[in-house]
Amino acid sequence: MTVRIGLIGCGVMGTDHAMIIGQQLHGAELAMVCDADASRARVAAEQAGCSRIEGDPLAVINAPSVDAVLIASPDQTHGPLTLACLAAGKPVLCEKPLSQAASECEAIVESEVKRGRRLVQVGFMRRFDPSYVEMRQAVLAGIIGRPLMLHCFHRNVAAPDWFTGQMAITNSAPHEFDIARFLLGGELVAVTAFQPALRREKGGVAPVFMVCETAAGQLVNIEINNNAGYGYDVRGEIVGERGAVSMAAPAGSTLDLHLSHSVAYAADWRPRFAEAYRRQNQAWVNGIASGTSAGSSAWDGLCATLVAEAAVQSLQTGQRTPIRIPVRPGLYDHS
Ligand code: ISE
Numbered sequence: 001m002t003v004r005i006g007l008i009g010c011g012v013m014g015t016d017h018a019m020i021i022g023q024q025l026h027g028a029e030l031a032m033v034c035d036a037d038a039s040r041a042r043v044a045a046e047q048a049g050c051s052r053i054e055g056d057p058l059a060v061i062n063a064p065s066v067d068a069v070l071i072a073s074p075d076q077t078h079g080p081l082t083l084a085c086l087a088a089g090k091p092v093l094c095e096k097p098l099s100q101a102a103s104e105c106e107a108i109v110e111s112e113v114k115r116g117r118r119l120v121q122v123g124f125m126r127r128f129d130p131s132y133v134e135m136r137q138a139v140l141a142g143i144i145g146r147p148l149m150l151h152c153f154h155r156n157v158a159a160p161d162w163f164t165g166q167m168a169i170t171n172s173a174p175h176e177f178d179i180a181r182f183l184l185g186g187e188l189v190a191v192t193a194f195q196p197a198l199r200r201e202k203g204g205v206a207p208v209f210m211v212c213e214t215a216a217g218q219l220v221n222i223e224i225n226n227n228a229g230y231g232y233d234v235r236g237e238i239v240g241e242r243g244a245v246s247m248a249a250p251a252g253s254t255l256d257l258h259l260s261h262s263v264a265y266a267a268d269w270r271p272r273f274a275e276a277y278r279r280q281n282q283a284w285v286n287g288i289a290s291g292t293s294a295g296s297s298a299w300d301g302l303c304a305t306l307v308a309e310a311a312v313q314s315l316q317t318g319q320r321t322p323i324r325i326p327v328r329p330g331l332y333d334h335s
Contacts, residue, residue, distance in 0.1 A: 002028060009074070014044055025282055033045040033048075092120055094120060096122055096301070097122075098301025155230075157231060180212065189214060191213075235249070
């Protein structure tokens with residue numbers, strides 16, 4: 001079976017997904033591409049040998065020639081388009097976040113529970129990153145003892161001037177919210193968010209620093225720094241009662257020159273997590289072909305958005321803010 005994929009959104013991530021589908025996946029093809037800008041759609045489609053361009057996302061979702069949908073359009077469209085995929089009975093891989101509003105995530109969960117099977121995978125690709133997988137395996141094997149703390153850095157080179165601390169939480173930080181749940185195997189139940197003072201002339205968004213507490217009494221600190229300046233740098237370390245396990249970022253080479261030894265940073269998340277995206281998308285396609293599901297579910301998407309909403313509230317109030325996670329439906333017990 002070749003899974004015929006409809007792609008919605010041809011910005012930075014959509015274009016990258018088109019390349020992955022066309023050049024790296026087995027058992028899938030790009031059947032239709034949609035973007036409001038037809039020229040962007042054509043560029044993305046050409047990377048995958050696709051000739052079907054569409055301007056209406058619902059036409060893609062409901063097309064008989066499309067078996068599954070990949071949503072890579074702007075964040076605020078993710079919820080409604082995912083609901084439209086469920087209404088059409090089509091498997092969907094939705095880029096993170098599932099929605100910026102927990103209420104939309106809840107509607108998606110409710111729709112899936114009524115249907116009685118998972119159709120939604122959320123694009124938290126770090127669960128497929130080899131380094132994070134090894135860290136999770138170390139926790140499951142008990143190698144470092146009971147995990148006590150998780151330290152997370154998430155640094156981008158630069159963000160546009162309109163990028164805000166709230167966006168750092170709702171757009172960038174969901175990766176850490178989801179990977180913390182994946183690595184520690186539990187829920188986040190409270191969050192306190194801070195920002196350091198920047199020199200006025202510096203401009204741009206200041207880093208956001210969060211301390212999350214888990215239901216098991218562990219601590220997770222998360223630095224989101226969208227204007228780090230030096231490189232795309234994501235790090236993680238789990239500290240246990242007997243040891244620690246840290247992420248090892250992939251490096252193609254090291255350079256020895258002028259009395260220095262160096263490793264280059266990626267410019268952004270696409271090269272840094274290229275293998276994670278490939279594995280995530282291949283797992284999605286394999287799941288569709290075999291009638292199973294993979295990766296982060298709509299429930300995981302809801303939990304990440306609930307954490308984000310609480311973190312935004314904490315940043316606004318300066319208070320420690322509880323995260324109210326509802327009872328998980330049985331549909332998601334083993335996903
Ligand atoms: C972007 O959407 C991503 O998913 C990247 O992983 C993250 O580093 C970046 O900050 C987000 O804007």
